[in-house]
């Protein structure tokens with residue numbers, strides 16, 4: 597529980613800024629959240645890092661995506677060359693990028709921005725059996741925890757790349773929430789009607805292997821991808837080291853759901869960036885009671901939504917730290 601006196605001082609600091617009370621709307625709530633995480637009435641938000649977690653999925657070969665599995669590795673090369681949507685947004689917004697190889701099949705180019713935390717070259721086909729062993733899951737969680745805890749940036753955006761990972765995220769979230777997987781299946785990279793029907797049928801087969809409801813740890817072992825498990829660990833590690841975690845779209849929200857179940861305290865550090873157009877995202881956000889900052893009709897992942905929310909996070913902190921009060925600026929309060 598946040599300290600009562602601190603919360604009272606914080607609300608007073610926000611309310612005595614030179615503006616009508618409440619006039620900065622949700623930016624005020626955002627500022628309060630950041631101040632609470634940093635335990636400071638002068639929060640600092642100057643550095644942000646994007647980590648893109650990449651891994652392959654055994655399920656991809658079953659035909660759950662509109663794109664072939666090779667695209668995971670090809671897109672990692674594209675990120676390392678600076679050509680992805682996430683790279684462009686990050687450059688525009690002055691955010692550092694690192695790519696984490698959590699288990700991508702094939703050779704990746706040597707590059708200082710590539711962090712290798714691979715356990716295996718992707719998961720087993722989760723339609724037929726567990727995606728990974730308990731030991732692999734725990735290793736991926738520990739890898740992520742170390743990555744999330746490293747660095748001195750104030751905010752962390754976490755993105756992902758892994759062909760087939762909307763399937764993995766749908767299954768993980770459905771099992772944790774006790775929902776039928778059908779409720780969380782969407783078009784991912786752009787399946788047509790026939791492709792979507794096939795994906796639903798395959799994921800229903802996958803879901804039938806296990807009980808309707810699973811713990812986060814069990815759901816990750818059965819259906820996770822190494823990028824989703826590593827991201828879950830990173831969200832916990834980042835929260836534990838006082839960073840704000842800017843949660844991206846559908847896949848990152850599935851990781852956030854796992855993180856909340858594994859380490860409930862980390863939730864206070866999470867800011868939900870955007871509502872993805874991927875069909876299941878709104879359902880998971882609803883279950884989390886989350887109301888994201890942006891709704892841009894995006895459905896890409898990579899951390900693109902999280903990056904676009906970074907300027908809002910930064911501006912909210914600056915508002916609290918830099919804005920004058922009625923007293924300090926000599927402005928009259930309400931009549």
Ligand SMILES: Cc1cc2ncn([C@H]3O[C@H](COP(=O)(O)O)[C@@H](O)[C@H]3O)c2cc1C
Pocket residue numbers: 660661662663667671756757758759760761762763783784785786896897898
């Ligand atoms: C060129 C390309 C770039 C991407 N960047 C992110 N994703 C996104 O799409 C994938 C998930 O969708 P599905 O489950 O349908 O495979 C993930 O890799 C995700 O990050 C991409 C997908 C493609 C094709």
Ligand SMILES: O=C(O)c1cccnc1
Pocket residue numbers: 762784785844845846847848872873874877894895896897898
């Ligand atoms: O919202 C996302 O994260 C998403 C949606 C579709 C494909 N890849 C990612």
